[in-house]
């Protein structure tokens with residue numbers, strides 16, 4: 001029996017994820033609409049896997065507790081067993097979790113990311129025909145965002161205004177670091193923004209490898225290095241250095257283009273660019289975050305894989321999701337590409353206003369499930385799901401949140417939508 005369980009574990013050997021035909025995959029049902037969407041999503045994944053592999057592969061779902069269900073059963077919102085299950089089985093999926101408002105309670109999502117050091121927050125963004133969008137050409141959006149998940153101003157190193165700790169920090173800054181440009185020292189709060197070479201390199205490496213594996217044309221480093229020279233500017237500098245050092249045969253860079261232009265003139269730089277294009281290499285470039293947000297609306301086709309820091313990545317992910325229909329259909333995953341740990345998730349919250357009414361759109365979690373299948377190397381099953389969704393949306397079938405914006409849309413409940421997905425797999 002123990003042997004059997006061992007055989008069913010997903011493991012990682014060097015660069016390769018080893019996935020048995022019958023892996024155990026832990027899942028968190030989630031709070032609010034989690035209950036409704038998770039049941040539907042696991043069922044659809046099962047049907048897609050069965051169909052794609054003619055019954056030769058099957059996921060063994062293992063429920064693990066988190067959020068309100070965990071609290072009611074165990075007294076803890078994130079029991080240690082849950083973290084251990086994800087640690088042991090490497091790959092998991094989760095519904096949304098309530099973050100109770102109040103001092104001292106961390107977001108469970110953040111806690112899981114930190115415990116497993118899931119340093120990439122990965123968000124693919126694409127448009128489904130039929131889904132209402134504010135863009136003129138949503139079909140030009142094919143982007144995968146790699147947001148750094150462990151550093152930046154998000155690290156939680158902050159001191160509140162007026163506290164003894166803050167006064168200590170101010171004294172240090174003033175007396176030992178000669179900082180003079182804090183405008184209102186008596187009423188200021190301070191946060192710290194750590195950005196490291198290691199943190200940058202592992203993120204940019206994952207983004208470039210993803211572009212290589214998926215035959216994508218470019219990786220764009222999005223940053224505010226014009227203002228924050230050492231942190232955001234460091235991200236850009238170290239990102240380029242990593243690309244040129246570790247992938248010299250596979251990429252060409254805007255950084256090197258500029259260097260050649262300065263040293264040898266514009267013709268030599270253009271030759272370098274054209275050689276890169278004709279050799280089918282990946283173009284690594286960078287853009288300032290504010291210009292990037294504007295460009296995504298005006299010429300989204302310029303971008304393919306995005307690598308960015310935590311705060312920029314947060315804004316970019318939601319903006320780009322809105323460009324193709326909102327967070328109701330935006331999938332996401334938090335991944336550590338070194339250890340293989342990955343948790344795929346719905347990107348929206350628990351939607352308490354519609355919970356229990358069979359109205360919720362399961363698409364975000366469903367597409368996260370398709371991402372998970374691709375991560376396992378079970379792409380065929382993932383494709384069945386996305387194709388079925390394409391069919392439904394282009395024929396006006398959707399849950400209320402999307403169908404109300406569709407011309408001649410047909411409103412389906414959560415369960416009706418899920419049944420229709422299965423019907424059309």
Ligand code: NAI
Nearest residue numbers: 096097098099328347348349350351352353354360361401
């Ligand atoms: P929310 O995403 O739950 O809801 C915002 C709006 O979007 C609501 O009108 C809701 O009805 C709608 N909506 C969200 N998902 C939908 C879906 N699948 N289908 C149809 N409509 C949908 O955000 P809110 O209200 O700010 O947060 C509620 C709770 O969720 C909070 O406790 C928050 O902390 C938590 N949350 C959890 C997240 C996670 O676990 N990843 C992410 C965001 C929020």
